[in-house]
Amino acid sequence: MRWIELLVALAPGSRPPLGAILRVFFVSSFVSNFVPSVASDLYRAYALSRHDVHLAESTASVLMDRALGVLSVLLVGAAALPFVPQFAGRGAVVAGLVAMFVLCAIATAVIFSERAAGAVRAAAGLVPLGVLQRVTAALTEAVRRYATHHGPLVRVLVLSVAVQIFRVLQAWCLGQALGITLPVATYFAFIPVIVLIIQLPITINGLGTTQVAFKYLFVPAGAPEPHVFALSVLFLALGIIGTLPGGPLYAFGEGVPRRDDQA
16 A cells, blocks of 8 residues: 555556556565565566556655655654663664664655755766766656655555554564563564664575564563564564465466567
């Protein structure tokens, strides 16, 4: 629903049918289980561009979806952090949240300020690489279109916050089933940080980094380490289950159309 809302900024008449959009989304979600997060985003942008959508526009929609998702994670985590007692590593968590807020602020400035967008284009111009300059200019122009779509941006942010709350409650239910007795406020402070770490393009689908993040946050808070490890595995497994519909679509679907087939 979030991505469909963001496609409002596509050039008029270029929006693919709903079935094609859903297929691209589910297949890219399934592919994300086998590659770092950035690779699945690139696949989603590329697959949508094969449906007569300009590559810069499809990439901008994916970037906006990712950016608003990150902002929603930050909002949920920042709102819960004051209700959590002091814990080891709190300073690092706060520093990470602040850094991500700064990046989101920069992205917002590029969307709503022509001066900020021009600064980004000027910075790209300092690199003697014509391809980078052209890509930056095209992406900046595509992202700037969202400046006139306030309603969809607000709706996507609200939906993103709801998704993050649901993910936190999932983790809390898993923790309760495993016998972890930490209060729900702890999950609302920790899980958003863990979600951000999962999205870092370091390992495949966050394997390994997820376990380290859970241990770093939950064990000092008083949770038994074996239970925390089980929680980290089950949390990832729930995410994988949600992407499984993309498997049959990838295996038995028609595939991404070629442009010469559309001619």
